[in-house]
Amino acid sequence: MTCDIKRVQFMASLKEFWSFTIKNGEELMIEPPNGRHCVITEVSIADDSEKFSRSFLSAHVETLPPDDLVQNVDAPSIDSDVVLAVFTAFSPKSLPLHIVFAQTDLAYLQANGCALAISGYTIPKASL
Numbered sequence: 807m808t809c810d811i812k813r814v815q816f817m818a819s820l821k822e823f824w825s826f827t828i829k830n831g832e833e834l835m836i837e838p839p840n841g842r843h844c845v846i847t848e849v850s851i852a853d854d855s856e857k858f859s860r861s862f863l864s865a866h867v868e869t870l871p872p873d874d875l876v877q878n879v880d881a882p883s884i885d886s887d888v889v890l891a892v893f894t895a896f897s898p899k900s901l902p903l904h905i906v907f908a909q910t911d912l913a914y915l916q917a918n919g920c921a922l923a924i925s926g927y928t929i930p931k932a933s934l
Contacts, residue, residue: 825925827852828863828917836913842928844907849891850900852921861893861919868912883912893919 828834838844849863868883891901907913909931915924 823925823927825923827921827923828915829921830861830917830919833914833916836907836911836915838907838909838911839928841909841931843909843931844913844926844928846890846903846905846907846924846926848900848902848925850923851893852923854899858893858920859895861917861922862889863891863922863924864889864916864918866914866916867907869908870910870912890915891922 826834836844851861865886865888867886867888869886870883871881890903890905893899893901
C-alpha cells in the first residue's frame, strides 16, 4: 500500500497549542521545534459522514541518538512502528492521548480508514 507523504512546514511556526487534520492515506511528518517537545493530546474522527469499518492512527518514529552520546555522526536511528489509536463503528469518535515526541524524535503519523484530527501542544525541553 502506498500513501501520499505530506511534509507540512507547520512545525516551524507551531504555537503552544495546535491541531491538524490528516486525510485518509496521508502521512504527516512531526519534527518538534528546536528546544521543545511535541505532545499529542487527542485524536478524533474528522468527518462523521465518512463511512469506515475500522480506522486507526499509526506512527513510524525515528529516534535519533542524543548529541552528547554520539561519537559517530552517522549513528543509526532507532525505528519504531506503533498504532496510537483505533476507531470502529461502535467506538467513541474521540480518544484522549498523552503521547510525547522528544526533540530527538522524527515521527510520521498516518491516518488509515478515514480522515483524523489530531491536537496537542509543545513544551520546552526542560519540562520533562
